[in-house]
Amino acid sequence: DQLKKLEHVTDLMEEFGKIENVRIGNPTDVKEKLKKMALGGEHKLLVISDFDFTLSRFQNEKGERLSTTHGVFDDNVMRLNPALGQKFVDLREKYYPIEFSPNLTVEEKIPHMEKWWGSSHQLIVNEKFSKSTIEDFVRQSRIVFKDGAEELIQSLDAHSVPLVIFSAGIGNIIEIFLQQKLGAIPRNTHFISNMILFDENEQARAFSEPLIHTFCKNSSVIQKETSFFHEISGRTNVILLGDSMGDIHMDVGVEKNGPTLKIGFYNGDLSDQKALDHYVEVYDIVLVHDPTMNIAQKVIDMIN
Ligand code: C5P
Numbered sequence: 001d002q003l004k005k006l007e008h009v010t011d012l013m014e015e016f017g018k019i020e021n022v023r024i025g026n027p028t029d030v031k032e033k034l035k036k037m038a039l040g041g042e043h044k045l046l047v048i049s050d051f052d053f054t055l056s057r058f059q060n061e062k063g064e065r066l067s068t069t070h071g072v073f074d075d076n077v078m079r080l081n082p083a084l085g086q087k088f089v090d091l092r093e094k095y096y097p098i099e100f101s102p103n104l105t106v107e108e109k110i111p112h113m114e115k116w117w118g119s120s121h122q123l124i125v126n127e128k129f130s131k132s133t134i135e136d137f138v139r140q141s142r143i144v145f146k147d148g149a150e151e152l153i154q155s156l157d158a159h160s161v162p163l164v165i166f167s168a169g170i171g172n173i174i175e176i177f178l179q180q181k182l183g184a185i186p187r188n189t190h191f192i193s194n195m196i197l198f199d200e201n202e203q204a205r206a207f208s209e210p211l212i213h214t215f216c217k218n219s220s221v222i223q224k225e226t227s228f229f230h231e232i233s234g235r236t237n238v239i240l241l242g243d244s245m246g247d248i249h250m251d252v253g254v255e256k257n258g259p260t261l262k263i264g265f266y267n268g269d270l271s272d273q274k275a276l277d278h279y280v281e282v283y284d285i286v287l288v289h290d291p292t293m294n295i296a297q298k299v300i301d302m303i304n
Contacts, residue, residue: 002039005035005038005039005302006035006038006039008038008302009031009034009035009038009302010031012034012298012299012302013027013030013031013034015298016285016295019295021287021288021289021290022285022286022287022288022295023276023279023280023285023286023287023288024280024284024285024286025280025281025284025286026284029284030261030284030285032259033259033260033261033284034261034299034302036237036258036259037237037239037258037259037261037299037303038302038303040236040237040258040303041303041304042159042160042161042303042304043234043235044234044235044236044237044258045161045235045237045238045239045300045303045304046161046162046164046232046235046237046238046239046254047156047161047162047163047164047238047239047240047241047300048163048164048166048238048239048240048241048250048251048254049163049164049165049166049240049241049242050165050166050167050217050241050242050243050244050247050250051069051165051167051169051174051193052068052069052167052168052169052243053066053068053243053265053267054146054241054242054243054247054265055145055146055149055153055165055241055293056068056143056144056145056146056149057144057145057146057291058243058265058267058289058291059267059291060142060144066142066143066144067141067142067143068143068169069143069167069169069170069173069174069177070120070169070170070173071092071141071142071143072134072137072138072141072143072170072173073088073120073123073124073129073137074088074089074092075137075140075141075142076136076137076140076141077127084123084127087123088120088123091116091119091120092116094116095112095113095115095116098112098113098116099112099113099116099214100268102274102275106215106245109214109215110213110215110216113213113214113215114211114213116213117168117194117211117213118211121194121207121211124196124204124207125204125205125206125207127204128203128204128205129196129203129204130201130202130203130204131198131202131203132202134172134173134176134196134204135176135180138173138176138177138180139180141177143173143177145181146290146291146292146293147291147292147293147294148292148293148294148297149293150181150182151293151297152293152296152297152300153178153182153186153189154182154186155297155300155301155304156186156188156300157186157187157188157189159304160188161188161300161304162188162189162190162232162235163186163188163189163190164189164190164191164192164250165189165190165191165192165193166192166193166217166247166250167191167192167193167194167212168193168194168212168213168214168216168217168246169193169194170193170194170195170196171191171192171193171194171195171208172195172196174191174193175191190228192212192221192222192225193212194207194208194211194212195207195208213246214244214246215246216246217246217247217249217250218249218250218252219249219252219253222252222253223253225253226253229253229254229255230255233254233255233256235254235256236254236256236257236258237256237258237259237260237261237303238251238254238256238258238259238260238261239260239261239263239296239299239300240260240261240262240263241263241264241265241296242262242263242264242265242283243264243265243266243267245278245282247264248262248264248282248283261284261285261299262282262283262284262285263283263284263285263286263287263295263296263299264279264282264283264285264286264287265286265287265290266279266286266287266288266289267289270288270289276288
């Protein structure tokens, strides 16, 4: 049985080697991790995933950019109240280039990210959006699951493998999205995200603390999750799924000495070799412009 599992790992590595948009910087290392994970099986497994442009698609078939969870407000508010909508769009146009700027350090970016998240959250709270309005917004949004994302979430649930959705987006929007797409939020799913807090009239009144932005997805915000991570402390083998440099430390709250296999979606410019090389350096497996969850699913199927 163990031998069979190890054979699977060899087959999988061979298969990945033939897929054009799969980049693996250190195949020996990845193979070692996969072996440990295969032998550990589903009872040792934990999946930690980003949401925006990781579980959700980055662009549609026409190459048009799709929406993040925050983007749900930009689009819908623009339609209903263009003056306010413009404020969301202005914030994005100002700060998005800073988030991805190659010329600034993370330390230099952080105050801008706090400003961006803080300002857009303030707009949401000032407007007192109701829960049902937000549900409508999500229904009309351009958030789209990657191909196979629904099946991946359901297969983890079926095997009772915990899925932590760790997002600097808005957790309620993810919950509503899952509810609408899957009919219910799977029991195995745990959220670490920014939550809109509603008052007794179900109107937005505040956001949860601490604020989670792109560059603090690490131990600084996981602290209040210690009891959850303790509960799952037997799960020492982690598959981490992300799309940005801010996602690579999402596993720091896990009490473990097992491997973390980091799978990164590269949505950036194909001609930017330096950026792509950087992804290949920090992620074990890099998927270039991949609108599917196929590779992650293959790894999970191999383990389960
Ligand atoms: O880490 P995650 O991918 O979940 O981050 C959410 C994304 O939402 C950020 O990368 C940022 O570009 C985006 N965002 C946005 N509007 C905001 C704040 C963040 O589109 N007001």
